[in-house]
Amino acid sequence: MKSHEKRLALPRTWAVARKSGTFIVRPNPGGHPRAYSLSIATFLREYAHLASTLKEARQLLNAGKVSVSGRVRKDYQYPVGLFDVVSIGETHLRLVLDVHGRLITVTADHPERTIMRVTAKSMVEDKVQLNCAGGRNLLIAKDNASVAKNYKVGDALLVTLPSQDVIDHFPFEKGVVVFLTGGSHPGQVGTVEQIKGRNVVFKLPSGEIFATMRRFAIPVGKTEPAITVTAKKN
Template identity: 35%
Template sequence: MKNHLKRIASPRTWAIDRKNNKFITRPRPGAHSFENGLALGVIIRDHLKLASTMSEVKKTLNNNEVLVDGKRRKDHRYLIGLFDVLKIAKKSYRIIFDRKGRIIVTEISEKESQIKPCKILGKTVLGKNKIQFNLHDGKNIIVKTDAKVGDTLLLKVPQLEIIETLPLKKGVTVFLTKGKHSGDVGLFKEIKKGEAIYSKGKEEIETAKEYLFVIGKEKALLEIKN
């Protein structure tokens, strides 16, 4: 696989300059899908402006502690995606989608950097009251707590301890991960005729159920700046 990709051919979800440079670093295959993640080096150089070249990025990764979900990463092509927590230069950031469905980086508090919501995409009963959850960011955790596919586990990072289970039910706060309302935040209402309905103010909006990501009960547990 090539290490670079033509910027003009990159996914629309990548919020990058497509005109001034021809190529961009291709992320290695990882926990997130290709269109829903960016190379760590691109985040550091193009989004945070902490380096001017990829050579400078590599020096930063080798000489400084750059943490993703609490673990040090040195690979400039490491894939980073939705709700991942990045710590660099004594500041903390979270990866989210903006209202156009593009990947952006938003600064967060030290307190918020210790939590991460992870959506359950699959589950397997292993016996002896143990369940393995397959999460949206590629993580697999084995616990005794039961939950449903589509629910969210609020994890403490980097320990990956479950702080709270956030079920997809009426009244919870949801974040839209895809579709024309990507990046939106609202209150989940119901599933009607196969479509999910959430409210934003007085407006009720229909979307696909799989686009919903629970991020809180009555209020969001994350600060969404998009």
């Protein structure tokens, strides 16, 4: 697979300059959708602004100064996706969406935590396996089957990084706080008012009520987001 791609052909979700050059580093395939994933080299150059060239970005990575979600990464094509935390020294940045559906960074108030949405559930030998967004998996022992029974597809888990120990569980139900990734209100936070099959009705903090597809809504908290998912207003 090619290690680069043309800037003009990038997904619209990438908030990078299209005409500042011809090529940009292509991320390796990973657990995140193509539109919501970019290479760590691109993150360092275009988002964190800690490197002006690919050579400088690779020097930072090879020195072991960059970690993604708690693990040091040295592959400059390593994919960084939605809700991932990139740490460089004492700087911790989380990748989220703005109100235009573009990937942006916010300061991670809890860099040791992230939220994972459950996308599938199955049995592996005597354990329950939860497949989550971002390519993450959780194996729950048979002894905790009663706990795993409460985890359903569409729910979200607040976990520690990088160990993935479950801290809290956010069921997809009425009253839960959700972060929107698509539709007409991407990058916004709302409260679920009603669930209608594949659609969900939610209320924004402004009091406005809208409907969107259920797959666009990720539970992020019970009364407020458990992690920072939106940029703070000045």
